[in-house]
Amino acid sequence: MADFDTPTLKGFIETPRVKPGVMAHSKPYAAAPEHQAALGFPGELVDDWQDKAIDKFGDLLGKSRALQVYMDSCVKCGACTDKCHYFLGTGDPKNMPVARQDLMRKVYRRYFTFTGKYMPWLVGAEDLTKEVLDDWYSYFHQCSQCRRCSVYCPYGIDTAEISMAAREIMDHVGKGQKYCNEIIGKVHDIGNNLGLPEKALRATLEDLEEEIEEDTGVAVRLPLNEAGADVLLITPSADFFAEPHVDGLIGYAKVFHASGTSWTLSSYASEAANFAMFIGSTEQMTEICERIRKAAEDLGVKRIVVGECGHAWRVAYNFWNTLAGPFDFLDPNYPVPQHICEFTHDLIQEGRLKFDKSENDHMTVTFHDSCNVARASRMGEEPGGQFRYPREIIKAVCNNFVDMAADTIHENTFCCGGGGGLLTDDLMEIRVKGAQPRMEALNRVVEDHGVTHMAAICAICKTQFSKVMPMYGFGMDKIVGVHQLLSNAIILDSGDQEEQETDPEISDTPREGTENE
Amino acid sequence: MATVFAILLYTATAVLVVGITLKIRQYSKTPAPLKIPTTPAPTTSGGVVFRMIREVAFFESLFKASKWTWLFGYLFHAGLLLVLLRHLRYFTNPVWDWVVLIQPFGIYAGFAMVIGLAGLWGRRLLVDRVRYISGPSDHLMLALLAAIGLSGLGMKYLASTDIIQLKAFALGLLRFDWQPLPEHPLLLLHLGLVATLLIVFPFSKLLHAPGVFFSPTRNQVDNPREKRHLAAWQKAAVSRSGGD
Numbered sequence: 235m236a237d238f239d240t241p242t243l244k245g246f247i248e249t250p251r252v253k254p255g256v257m258a259h260s261k262p263y264a265a266a267p268e269h270q271a272a273l274g275f276p277g278e279l280v281d282d283w284q285d286k287a288i289d290k291f292g293d294l295l296g297k298s299r300a301l302q303v304y305m306d307s308c309v310k311c312g313a314c315t316d317k318c319h320y321f322l323g324t325g326d327p328k329n330m331p332v333a334r335q336d337l338m339r340k341v342y343r344r345y346f347t348f349t350g351k352y353m354p355w356l357v358g359a360e361d362l363t364k365e366v367l368d369d370w371y372s373y374f375h376q377c378s379q380c381r382r383c384s385v386y387c388p389y390g391i392d393t394a395e396i397s398m399a400a401r402e403i404m405d406h407v408g409k410g411q412k413y414c415n416e417i418i419g420k421v422h423d424i425g426n427n428l429g430l431p432e433k434a435l436r437a438t439l440e441d442l443e444e445e446i447e448e449d450t451g452v453a454v455r456l457p458l459n460e461a462g463a464d465v466l467l468i469t470p471s472a473d474f475f476a477e478p479h480v481d482g483l484i485g486y487a488k489v490f491h492a493s494g495t496s497w498t499l500s501s502y503a504s505e506a507a508n509f510a511m512f513i514g515s516t517e518q519m520t521e522i523c524e525r526i527r528k529a530a531e532d533l534g535v536k537r538i539v540v541g542e543c544g545h546a547w548r549v550a551y552n553f554w555n556t557l558a559g560p561f562d563f564l565d566p567n568y569p570v571p572q573h574i575c576e577f578t579h580d581l582i583q584e585g586r587l588k589f590d591k592s593e594n595d596h597m598t599v600t601f602h603d604s605c606n607v608a609r610a611s612r613m614g615e616e617p618g619g620q621f622r623y624p625r626e627i628i629k630a631v632c633n634n635f636v637d638m639a640a641d642t643i644h645e646n647t648f649c650c651g652g653g654g655g656l657l658t659d660d661l662m663e664i665r666v667k668g669a670q671p672r673m674e675a676l677n678r679v680v681e682d683h684g685v686t687h688m689a690a691i692c693a694i695c696k697t698q699f700s701k702v703m704p705m706y707g708f709g710m711d712k713i714v715g716v717h718q719l720l721s722n723a724i725i726l727d728s729g730d731q732e733e734q735e736t737d738p739e740i741s742d743t744p745r746e747g748t749e750n751e
Numbered sequence: 752m753a754t755v756f757a758i759l760l761y762t763a764t765a766v767l768v769v770g771i772t773l774k775i776r777q778y779s780k781t782p783a784p785l786k787i788p789t790t791p792a793p794t795t796s797g798g799v800v801f802r803m804i805r806e807v808a809f810f811e812s813l814f815k816a817s818k819w820t821w822l823f824g825y826l827f828h829a830g831l832l833l834v835l836l837r838h839l840r841y842f843t844n845p846v847w848d849w850v851v852l853i854q855p856f857g858i859y860a861g862f863a864m865v866i867g868l869a870g871l872w873g874r875r876l877l878v879d880r881v882r883y884i885s886g887p888s889d890h891l892m893l894a895l896l897a898a899i900g901l902s903g904l905g906m907k908y909l910a911s912t913d914i915i916q917l918k919a920f921a922l923g924l925l926r927f928d929w930q931p932l933p934e935h936p937l938l939l940l941h942l943g944l945v946a947t948l949l950i951v952f953p954f955s956k957l958l959h960a961p962g963v964f965f966s967p968t969r970n971q972v973d974n975p976r977e978k979r980h981l982a983a984w985q986k987a988a989v990s991r992s993g994g995d
Contacts, residue, residue, distance in 0.1 A: 307962030
């Protein structure tokens with residue numbers, strides 16, 4: 235890792251002058267041959283990598299309308315140039331979305347278009363040389379696939395689609411990224427990103443049960459592999475051990491307890507995260523989704539609820555039905571899947587959860603919209619529910635809430651800097667610099683409104699912020715989960731009521747009519 | 752000369768039509784394997800149509816992104832549209848009433864179009880980020896469009912051509928009954944550049960025009976939980992019996 239200085243906060247988000255090449259040195263560790271092999275990718279750069287890469291490129295163009303249309307449509311209008319947090323934090327022009335896309339587009343033009351074949355100088359077409367491949371490896375691992383650029387592009391060009399395709403091509407010629415590929419292998423082997431086996435998971439959950447009982451005097455269960463439960467909770471494995479994530483898991487458990495919902499975790503599918511999306515591999519993504527489907531079938535649950543995780547919610551909400559559906563064996567009265575915030579929000583609406591909001595009076599909270607939730611999913615029936623639900627939960631459990639500036643929240647939200655498979659120490663510089671726009675926005679409400687904590691509903695955001703916030707002068711405990719806030723404030727029934735059987739038929743409310751399609 | 756230009760314009764039109772048709776066919780035949788609308792997105796097809804109208808008619812996303820680019824881009828595109836409609840008077844006889852009605856606006860639109868192009872070009876030259884991403888083809892495209900606009904305005908204000916004769920030529924093209932073309936340097940330049948634009952269209956970034964309608968982030972309905980989305984090749988690849 236190169237030495238670097240954490241940017242100083244200026245009090246506003248400034249668009250830097252372009253500084254060519256300043257981040258060219260940033261690249262992640264390469265995947266070891268065994269990590270590559272586990273996913274069916276070549277262990278190292280293959281001899282005829284150039285031909286293989288172009289073949290794969292052609293294959294993807296034929297399989298993805300987005301890629302094909304986005305390769306053709308960019309007019310270089312510049313709308314996206316000041317939208318990427320990595321550009322704003324570094325000034326490296328190849329971190330402008332259009333320039334990042336052009337790393338791939340110039341190769342597209344050279345091999346797949348008339349003008350690029352015969353007049354490459356005119357349209358900036360280039361051969362796929364080793365230098366270009368190295369640039370791909372560097373700059374397509376400086377994209378967190380947050381889709382902020384796609385909000386502003388007049389054609390909706392989504393750099394995430396392009397960086398996923400680039401990573402997929404690189405994997406196929408043996409140039410994979412260690413962090414993502416190693417983790418995906420662990421999920422295939424053990425069931426979660428951490429490689430946490432069933433025994434360790436069970437012990438962790440038992441410890442948490444003890445901890446909750448000590449804190450509250452109420453026996454709240456965290457069941458594992460309980461066949462016949464109503465709800466299967468699929469949550470990012472960081473929730474099992476990382477801070478502040480684990481406090482969110484305690485929050486979910488308390489919500490299930492307080493609502494009398496029978497639920498379970500699965501050791502076979504003990505991971506909501508799906509890093510296969512980051513490397514653009516539909517095959518790997520499908521395999522991970524299938525684990526969840528199998529767990530749900532084996533346990534005989536009626537519903538699946540997904541914990542606080544941004545990209546996992548994108549995969550669950552948008553892709554599960556396509557890749558591992560149809561989920562017709564689940565209760566059709568509920569959306570498949572359901573976000574834990576939807577689950578909790580509905581209970582709050584019905585008045586079925588009781589809170590002592592004063593428990594959070596020492597905090598003034600703001601909310602960081604996680605990119606994949608904000609720009610690639612929904613909660614509830616109405617567009618934009620993904621912004622409303624978590625805020626309404628916070629407001630229900632906390633007296634002091636302040637939003638950050640409008641151009642930094644909702645669909646305009648800035649990535650935490652660690653999404654898209656970049657949450658690894660070998661990419662610390664780009665992570666810290668990419669966090670700058672969010673830190674500026676946070677700093678503004680800290681100074682103007684005395685905000686003390688920032689809440690998020692994404693495991694990556696939580697890990698990233700607890701790491702980089704101290705570098706910007708904020709405490710590492712200033713990042714909290716929404717269900718962590720809820721956990722502080724929720725009033726639980728005393729222990730003797732815990733054993734009462736609640737009729738599952740009335741324990742939850744069906745969703746309102748969704749038959750509008 | 753009339754024959755040369757007649758052949759040129761027929762060829763250019765053919766290249767445009769065939770080229771765009773092939774591209775549209777390619778776009779529509781390429782599957783969109785996953786649901787990727789940029790949210791918040793409409794939850795109904797009607798909503799998607801409305802979103803697309805806002806995008807195409809008002810450049811909604813560009814407006815969010817950059818007010819200057821939006822202003823210049825909108826001036827150019829709206830100007831171009833009016834100018835094109837104004838040109839219908841050369842291809843209709845008698846001229847349709849509404850085309851008569853918009854004639855004076857078409858003149859202003861010609862200026863708006865050129866001013867818009869100048870603004871867009873200014874950004875390319877003056878804003879360091881946009882300068883960085885601009886290549887030869889980007890500048891040439893602006894030059895081509897500006898030259899078309901200026902040669903057109905030149906014929907209106909500096910050296911007019913015989914538009915009666917020109918109209919006869921244009922109608923002749925439509926009826927396959929070739930008429931002489933006024934041998935006016937600005938006119939020949941204007942027509943030559945227009946033919947170039949038509950030919951370049953399907954091979955260039957001008958494909959953004961059909962492309963926007965096929966952009967999955969903009970044209971997909973946000974309903975993945977309610978309706979299972981499957982592309983053709985997935986129907987074969989994802990089989991329930993497969994499992995893991």
